[in-house]
Amino acid sequence: MTTLIAPSMLASDFSKLGEEVRAVAAAGADYIHLDVMDGHFVPNLTFGPDIIKALRPHTDKVFDVHLMISPVEPYLEAFAKAGADIISVHPEATPHLDRCLQVIKGLGKKAGIAINPSTSERVLDYALEKADLICVMSVNPGFGGQAFIPEMLEKIARIRDLIRGRDIRLEVDGGVNPETGALCARAGADVLVAGSAVFKDGPAHYRAKIEAIRAAAAGAVGLVA
Numbered sequence: 665m666t667t668l669i670a671p672s673m674l675a676s677d678f679s680k681l682g683e684e685v686r687a688v689a690a691a692g693a694d695y696i697h698l699d700v701m702d703g704h705f706v707p708n709l710t711f712g713p714d715i716i717k718a719l720r721p722h723t724d725k726v727f728d729v730h731l732m733i734s735p736v737e738p739y740l741e742a743f744a745k746a747g748a749d750i751i752s753v754h755p756e757a758t759p760h761l762d763r764c765l766q767v768i769k770g771l772g773k774k775a776g777i778a779i780n781p782s783t784s785e786r787v788l789d790y791a792l793e794k795a796d797l798i799c800v801m802s803v804n805p806g807f808g809g810q811a812f813i814p815e816m817l818e819k820i821a822r823i824r825d826l827i828r829g830r831d832i833r834l835e836v837d838g839g840v841n842p843e844t845g846a847l848c849a850r851a852g853a854d855v856l857v858a859g860s861a862v863f864k865d866g867p868a869h870y871r872a873k874i875e876a877i878r879a880a881a882a883g884a885v886g887l888v889a
């Protein structure tokens with residue numbers, strides 16, 4: 665199982681987002697992770713569908729759109745039209761998770777479920793049929809640069825068991841670096857989101873930072889990087 669690396673643009677230079685997307689794409693990113701925050705579901709604001717639409721021509725990489733907004737249903741179509749490939753919603757942000765997943769699939773996009781650190785994996789029990797990706801939040805959503813919450817490793821392992829045999833990606837988001845990324849991969853994650861760990865030293869280092877996480881993950885699951 666190859667681990668995919670998804671740089672989070674949250675940690676990039678917002679004054680030149682297009683350039684930053686092209687740089688991490690050229691540096692070997694598998695997905696481009698786009699964090700949408702509304703100042704209501706989470707205590708921070710980022711960007712909406714218009715910015716994602718503006719970024720779409722900059723790369724063919726998968727746009728992995730993490731919606732931290734409530735309500736979320738009224739905006740799903742706009743994010744699909746903007747060029748999202750995967751749209752993840754939080755069950756904590758909607759009373760209608762099943763409907764959201766149905767709508768996302770109906771729009772021809774992959775449907776993700778992102779769960780907060782305090783949310784039990786049992787919330788997935790009746791949702792797996794419609795899910796293409798589960799995103800385990802390993803920080804409380806809202807900000808980049810936070811420390812990885814180690815208790816999430818057990819949750820990752822439990823979800824890996826829950827989804828065994830299904831075509832569902834298991835992503836981890838928050839505080840991922842080569843060390844924590846290796847632990848996540850060993851626990852069963854196959855997509856690692858990394859913001860600060862990729863962007864913090866500037867564009868000259870993006871390739872090395874992505875490769876370091878990829879190699880650590882591969883080492884942890886016994887693959888040669």
Ligand SMILES: O=C(CO)[C@H](O)[C@H](O)COP(=O)(O)O
Nearest residue numbers: 805806808809838839859860
């Ligand atoms: O969803 C998020 C925060 O809500 C971000 O994707 C996440 O925090 C990535 O940043 P970092 O790797 O710096 O923790």
Ligand SMILES: [Fe+2]
Nearest residue numbers: 672699730837
């Ligand atoms: Fe995210």
